[in-house]
Amino acid sequence: MSASASPNQKRPFWTIARRDAAAGYIFIAPQLIGIIIFVLVPLGLVFWYSLHEWNVLAASFNFVGAANYQMLLADPNLPQVLVASAIFSAGLVILNMSLALLLAVLLDQKLKGMVVFRTLFFSPVVVSLVAWTIVWSFLLQNNGGINGMLAMLGIEGPNWLRTPTTAMISVVVVQVFKNVGLNMILFLAALQGVPKELYEAARVDGTGAFKQFRRITLPLISPTILLTSIITIVGSLQVFAQIAVLTQGGPGMTTTVLVYYLYQQAFQFHFFGYGSTLSILLFVIVALLTFAQWQLRKRIVFYEN
Incomplete structure (x- = not known):
């Protein structure tokens, strides 16, 4: 019998x-x-602070309950701030992703010198954000470099950062040029992962280049499109340095996005409780947009269908 x-x-x-x-x-x-x-x-802690009125200068920290949230609902500036945030985010996402995908398609060619162009377009990503923005602030001044070049062509340029119609466009373009290289690299990696046999089969069937792009390329890189859209939208809602350096939220409040408005309330006007409430609002907006995009993946991501 075996031992057990x-x-x-x-x-x-x-x-x-x-x-x-x-x-x-x-x-x-x-x-x-x-x-x-x-x-x-x-x-x-931010949620806890949003239930208080915290005055650092007076060294007071008083519980006010939902008073800050009532102030949020009654804030007359908040609708304009949310509209400015939406315009900035929409412009940034559309321009950034469109330009990044276009550059990725152009640079996905087997030609000499493509590595140089890839490095050139990606280089702004590694440049200091503040340094990049300061340089552009000089270029966009009324007597700056861009208007100087336009004057050589006989064109009188506007005061880009002090005109309501051009201030937001200028901020969006500066941010697009800064970060388009990151999305370009992600799209480029996705394009290089698409099987070349599919394009060869499509060409044999007489399918044109645009139809190949729409029926083959876009579905197979859709996971990367979802990823870049989430990253770009979240990043656009957290923009601060560009606004602070270029426009300080002006002219008026045309470029006062939510994060910059939060900064003003908390660190300029010392309403830390209300600033915390705006932080909660920002968190809710980012969470809802991310959740909505994730739920849409079954419609826009090929592998989820």
Whole structure:
């Protein structure tokens, strides 16, 4: 008779399943701790601050309940701020993604010198954001470089950053040129992953280039399109430095986006409680837009169909 374990013998604590689970927890611990410390705790503190009126200069911190949220609903400037944020985000997303995809298609050619052009278009991404914006602020001044070049052609340029119709366009274009290279690289990587056999089969069937792009390229790079759209939309709603350096929210409030308005309320006017309430509003908007895009993936992502 073969020896067998006694029914009363205790099982060892460190079983294989528990060792595997412990190893998994150890691997995810740094990321989990980072999320707790840098995301969940600050988010909880911001919500707590939004229920108070915090005056740093007077050293007062008083609980006011939902008063800041009532102020948010009654704020006469908020609709204009949200409209400016929507215009900036829409312009940035449309121009950035369209230009990035166009550049990626053009640079996905087997021609000499393409590496140089890829590096050239990507280089603004690694440039300091503040330095990039300061240079553009000089170029866009009334007597700056852009109007100087237009004057050589006999064209009188506008005061780009002080005219309501051109201020928002200028800020959007500056941001597009700054970050278009990142989306371009993502699209370029996706294009290079499309099987070339599909294009060869389409050409044999007499399919034109535009139809190949619409029926083959776009469906197969749709996961990357979803990713870049989420990144670009979230980034557009968090823009601050460009507004602060170029327009300071003006002229009037035409370029006062939500993050810059939050900064004004909290750090210029010292309404930290109301600034925290605006932070909660921004978080809700970003979360809802991200959730909506994720839900739309079954319609726009080829692999989800």
